[in-house]
Amino acid sequence: MEKQPIDLLISNGAIITMNAAGDVFENAAVAIQGNSILEIGPTTQLETKYHPAQVLDAADHIVMPGMVDTHFHTGQQFERAILQRLSKEMKLREPVWQNYLITFEANLSDDDIYLSALFAYANLLKVGTTTFADAGGPRPECMAPALEKTGVRGILARSTLDLQQGIPLEMQDTPAGVAEKGRSLFKEWNGKAGGRIRVWMGMRQIMICSRELLETIRDLAAELKTNIHIHLAEGTYEVDFAIEKSGLRPAEYLASLGFLAPNVHAAHSVLLSEKELDLYQRYDVSVAHCPAAAFRYCGPTKVPEMLKRGLRVGIGSDGPLASGGSLDLFRQIHLSLYVLSTAYGLPYRNPAPILEEDLLRMATLGGARALSWGDEIGSLEPGKKADLILLTRNDLDVLPSYDPLFTAASNASGAQVRTVVVDGKIVLKDGVLTNVDEEELKAKVKEAAPKIVRRFLERVQ
Numbered sequence: 001m002e003k004q005p006i007d008l009l010i011s012n013g014a015i016i017t018m019n020a021a022g023d024v025f026e027n028a029a030v031a032i033q034g035n036s037i038l039e040i041g042p043t044t045q046l047e048t049k050y051h052p053a054q055v056l057d058a059a060d061h062i063v064m065p066g067m068v069d070t071h072f073h074t075g076q077q078f079e080r081a082i083l084q085r086l087s088k089e090m091k092l093r094e095p096v097w098q099n100y101l102i103t104f105e106a107n108l109s110d111d112d113i114y115l116s117a118l119f120a121y122a123n124l125l126k127v128g129t130t131t132f133a134d135a136g137g138p139r140p141e142c143m144a145p146a147l148e149k150t151g152v153r154g155i156l157a158r159s160t161l162d163l164q165q166g167i168p169l170e171m172q173d174t175p176a177g178v179a180e181k182g183r184s185l186f187k188e189w190n191g192k193a194g195g196r197i198r199v200w201m202g203m204r205q206i207m208i209c210s211r212e213l214l215e216t217i218r219d220l221a222a223e224l225k226t227n228i229h230i231h232l233a234e235g236t237y238e239v240d241f242a243i244e245k246s247g248l249r250p251a252e253y254l255a256s257l258g259f260l261a262p263n264v265h266a267a268h269s270v271l272l273s274e275k276e277l278d279l280y281q282r283y284d285v286s287v288a289h290c291p292a293a294a295f296r297y298c299g300p301t302k303v304p305e306m307l308k309r310g311l312r313v314g315i316g317s318d319g320p321l322a323s324g325g326s327l328d329l330f331r332q333i334h335l336s337l338y339v340l341s342t343a344y345g346l347p348y349r350n351p352a353p354i355l356e357e358d359l360l361r362m363a364t365l366g367g368a369r370a371l372s373w374g375d376e377i378g379s380l381e382p383g384k385k386a387d388l389i390l391l392t393r394n395d396l397d398v399l400p401s402y403d404p405l406f407t408a409a410s411n412a413s414g415a416q417v418r419t420v421v422v423d424g425k426i427v428l429k430d431g432v433l434t435n436v437d438e439e440e441l442k443a444k445v446k447e448a449a450p451k452i453v454r455r456f457l458e459r460v461q
């Protein structure tokens with residue numbers, strides 16, 4: 001029988017599929033045609049059946065779906081560790097996101113944003129993240145070309161706000177301006193880069209968005225049939241604001257405006273009451289659980305309760321500023337396992353309120369579902385897009401690797417990511433980026449960083 005020609009065969013790997021049955025196969029192969037997975041099966045069987053144009057030998061590797069970062073800030077890539085340094089020189093003004101984060105973003109030129117995006121997306125791929133959702137940044141039209149170039153998959157949105165309160169003027173807009181820019185960004189970039197780019201609406205924080213703006217964003221997202229990325233229940237100041245303004249808690253306030261719906265993706269979602277969790281469940285609001293940001297600045301997110309209620313929950317890094325520096329989602333799931341066990345397990349003599357495997361699923365398929373993209377990505381199954389990563393099992397830090405699921409969920413980190421495929425294309429091979437010259441990128445980053453920081457410090461000191 002003549003062999004069927006295909007584009008790529010990944011052979012001899014331990015495959016974590018994240019399919020509904022939770023299948024894990026040893027000595028297995030993935031056949032890829034174009035940007036999609038054609039078949040998964042024993043290596044010998046697929047080698048007999050297919051004639052691949054290219055082969056990746058995954059012996060001694062785990063093959064698993066790429067990580068999905070459900071809450072990211074492209075515009076903060078150069079902000080890594082700045083505030084930690086600044087806080088040693090001066091007392092930071094609260095709230096930090098308003099006084100520093102938005103000011104930092106406001107200060108970036110178009111070229112800075114493009115470089116920030118190139119830097120961020122190359123960084124994501126190197127630690128095994130194949131899809132990200134930007135929370136809404138400055139001029140996403142400057143980020144899109146970097147997304148296209150690096151080969152990553154992602155969701156872009158514009159940062160939107162219209163209430164003053166000490167916010168830099170460059171970042172402010174009007175409801176009419178937000179509608180016009182949102183529509184044109186959507187028209188220009190949604191579905192581009194072979195479908196790797198999606199465009200959403202963004203809503204920064206309820207404190208800096210007027211009721212009229214919230215209604216505009218809600219209506220525009222409905223008109224364009226797209227989603228809205230918001231920050232919600234992230235800080236005590238926000239709960240105080242909502243109660244003072246409306247007598248309602250943040251999610252109740254948004255529900256009262258008809259804002260909550262299955263197309264709303266709420267990052268953080270930490271300080272939620274039972275009634276607000278009911279609202280999330282009723283309206284099928286999805287959640288980006290951002291472990292480092294929550295555990296350092298806010299509190300333990302009610303993840304076990306959310307899963308029990310069937311909410312769509314993914315993991316978010318919240319960018320390099322709030323993540324503790326690294327964009328590596330493996331680190332975030334480890335952090336989450338220990339803090340959630342401490343908060344919801346140990347005090348109740350319940351040793352396992354959540355398992356590492358649940359968190360790995362959350363960081364892949366869970367994230368894809370939270371981003372309304374679960375029909376195409378998040379698991380390795382025939383018909384789905386070929387977005388996958390190869391982790392080495394041949395490192396001293398993971399040997400002996402008896403159980404691929406344990407290695408991937410509990411032991412490995414982005415440091416074990418060797419090869420990354422997005423949309424059927426190899427974007428990282430044996431640790432080397434294929435679309436970006438990493439040395440050249442690092443030189444540009446080192447050259448630009450002091451200039452960006454100097455301009456930022458002139459404004460905030």
Ligand SMILES: [Zn+2]
Nearest residue numbers: 135231267318
């Ligand atoms: Zn954020």
